[in-house]
Amino acid sequence: MSETKEKRQETYYESIIRQGYSRRDFMKFATFMAAYMGLETSAVGQIAKALETTPRLPVIWEHFQECTCCSESFIRSDHPIVADILLDKISLDYTLTLMAASGKQAEAAKHATIEKGGYILCVEGSVPLGDDGNYCVIAGRTSLEILKESAAGAAAIIAWGSCASNGCVQAAAPNPTQATPIHKIIKDKPIIRVPGCPPIGEVMAGVIMHYVAFGKLPELDRLGRPKAFYGKRVHDSCYRRPYYDAGLFAETFDDAHAKEGYCLYKVGCRGPMTYNSCGTIKWNNGVSYPIQSGHGCIGCSEENFWDNGPFYERLPNMTGFGIESNADDIGKIAATVVGAGIAAHAIGANIMKRKELNKRINRGIENEENIKA
Amino acid sequence: MQTRNFKRAYVWQLPVRLFHWMNALAITVLIITGFIIADPPVIMDHHEANDAYWFGIVRFTHFVAAYAFLIMILMRFYWAFVGNKYARWAAYWPFSNKAIKNIMHVMKVDVLLLNDKNKELRDISVGHNTVAALAYIAFFVLFLVMIFTGFGLYASMSASWFPQLFTWVVPMLGGDFTARMVHHFAMWPIILIAIIHIYLVFYHEWLEGRGEVSSMFSGYKFVRTERVISSDKEEKE
Incomplete structure (x- = not known):
């Protein structure tokens, strides 16, 4: 695709082969990814072809308020090519935790990529907005500043994990650092939300692969999650x-x-x-x-899962109604109050409306007499 | 003491009565099945899953009742524009001077249980009074909440087109969890208002003897002759 006069960029396929994998391994990998993406078998060829012809996609991977479980999940995804080739050795231009370079070198590599543009920005972690963003400062700069800079030239942004998609634990009430998910900060870029704490490694690989193979974002649902992986409960x-x-x-x-x-x-x-x-x-x-x-799902890929506790109850506690009271507890109390109110009203009515009722009863008796006569 | 003459007045038309009872049935079924779905009881022990489907049937009943409920609400909404004056939307409008006066009067006489010194004919509501109208507006809002959250939650387990119209509800609330909580919590005010509604029907029947209870079967209420005449005059004016 981008065969320049200077130096043609290595394609995925070339680097995979250079890493010592066989063609057979490569085809297995393409098949495997197609299966995870929920594609039909005819798409395997498409993926293989894309990997053979597409030069590697530059990726910048930012880490903000997070625990790195997303990265851990990704590099443990069950096909070695995912960690080895797709990310670790080839694609990643900048990531705090996995890159060999450090200091000015690393920053320079990142700036070079940002200037060229057209890269994918992966964001792991939420951005704290409280106290001028001072809760998360890397190399003297707040994460908000870094995010805005890296997002400027990005073709698309992938919000890895619940932190970047929903705020996760850091955003749990009362959210002291005002941890904010990426889509609430960056509004002018396509954002794929890949929630989960962490997301499944194969899902993460699938999202990147989709972009590599088809050159566009996967189909997203209303919350910006790829339908192929988040379409079902x-x-x-x-x-x-x-x-x-x-x-x-x-x-x-x-x-x-x-x-x-x-x-x-x-x-x-x-x-x-x-x-x-x-x-x-x-x-x-x-x-x-x-x-x-043997343990129930805790809903780690859902928004506010941390606040919708306790994890071992179906109904969440209601904030503002005292500790550990759920909808049913409140409802039962309200029903008791209503019942008491009705009883009081019934008693009151018997006292206050006695005269009126007697009048009506007497009129009725009179009518009865008239009928007899 | 002079005895009073009462006239039969056709208040609740057939679609209104039908709506009332079908709705009462649907809501009862929805509440019972809803409680079971929220907290299923242990009714079987040591079975294999292929032996039973009772929880599936409970959920199916809930969904069927939900559709019936929705159709009834739509029908009633339509009837608010073509029905008689007791069923029309105007009977629910609480902001006119007359309505506000009626609210004050009902609060005084029926809620605080004070007695009027001089009874005014106009104070006697033939259909529902305006405080009741407020309760029905609350009902209607709660029904909408239930329909939207309910079908929003149902959308992810249905392939048919209708629930798909509600797929925006759940993301708007932030997820199934919140939608489910709203759906569960909104049931409680419905139960509470229903209890108060039933009690007040009994109260009016007991005190006034105008056929409050039977009117929802027959459609007729009994209204004092003078009130009918004054109401006629009002309309002519």
Whole structure:
């Protein structure tokens, strides 16, 4: 595509082969990515072709208020090419945690990429806006400043993880640092939100691969999440779903029902409210996912999951109504108050309206007499 | 003591009555199934999932009742423009002088239970009074909240076009979790208003004997002859 007179940039395929992978490994990788993206088999060729012909996509990866679990998840995605080639050795022009260069060299590389433009900006972590952004300062500059600078020339922004997409734990009430997700700061760039704490490594690879292979953003839902990975609830692909429909639930984590693998709905599983691919792609090279390990989903890819606690109850606590009271507790109290009010009104009516009622009754009696006569 | 003459007045038309009872049924079913869905009881022990589908049936019932409820609300909304004067939207408008006067009067006589010294014929509401109208407006708003959050949540498990019209609701609220909480919490004021509604119907029936309860079956209420005449005059003016 961009064969310049000076030096043609290496394509993905060339660098993959240079790293010592065989053509067969490469094809396996393309097939594997197509499968994760939910594409049909004919798309495998397209992906392979894109990797063969597309020069590597420059990527700047910023780290702000985060725990690096997104990066950890990404480099542990179950195909070695993902970590090895796509990111670590080739694509990444700048990332605080994984790059070899440091200091001025690193900054220079980043600025060179920013000036060229057309790169993908990956952001891990939220940006604190409180106290002039002083809660997250890197090399003497606030994360807000850094983000605005890096976003300027980006073709697209990927907000990795719940921090960058929703604010995650840092934004939990009362949000002391005013942690803010990326889409609330940068308004003029296409932003893909890839929530999860962390997101699944294969999902992250899939999002990048989609951009590389097709040159455009994947189809997004109304919250800006790629539909291919966030289109269904964890509940919809959960292997325990039949127990849910059959009304077979674990009551506690140590009862016989939990042992039999019944649905964890009643112990607070957030699967029915959480859009993610955990049930299909799973974690740790497809080994398991929380529900399979006997623990309910905590909804880590949903907005405000941290505040919608407790994790082991279906109904969240209501703030402003005292600690640990949920909608039903408040409703029952309100119903009692209404009941008491009605009782008081009924008693009051019998006293206050006695005369009126008697008048009406006497009139009725009179009418009755008239009928007899 | 002089006995009073009452006239039969056709107040609640058939679609209004039909709406009332179908709606009452749908809401009852929705509340019961809703509670079960929120906190399913243990009714089976040590079964395999392929032996049963009771929770699925409860949810299905909830969704069917939701559609019935929605259709009834739409019908009632339509009837607010073509029905008689007791059913029309104007009967729910609380901002006219007459309505405000009526609210003050109802607050005094029926809520605080004080007695009028001089009874005015105009104070007798033939349809519902304006405080009741306020309660029904609250009902209507809550119904809309339930319909929008309910179908918004339902959209992700349905392939049909109708629920897809509500896919914007959940993202607007920030996610299924909040939508679900709103859906659950909004049920409580509906229950509370319904309880008060039933009590006040009994109260009016007990005190006034105008056929408050039976009117929702027959459509007729009993109105003092003088009130009917004054109401006729009012309309002529």
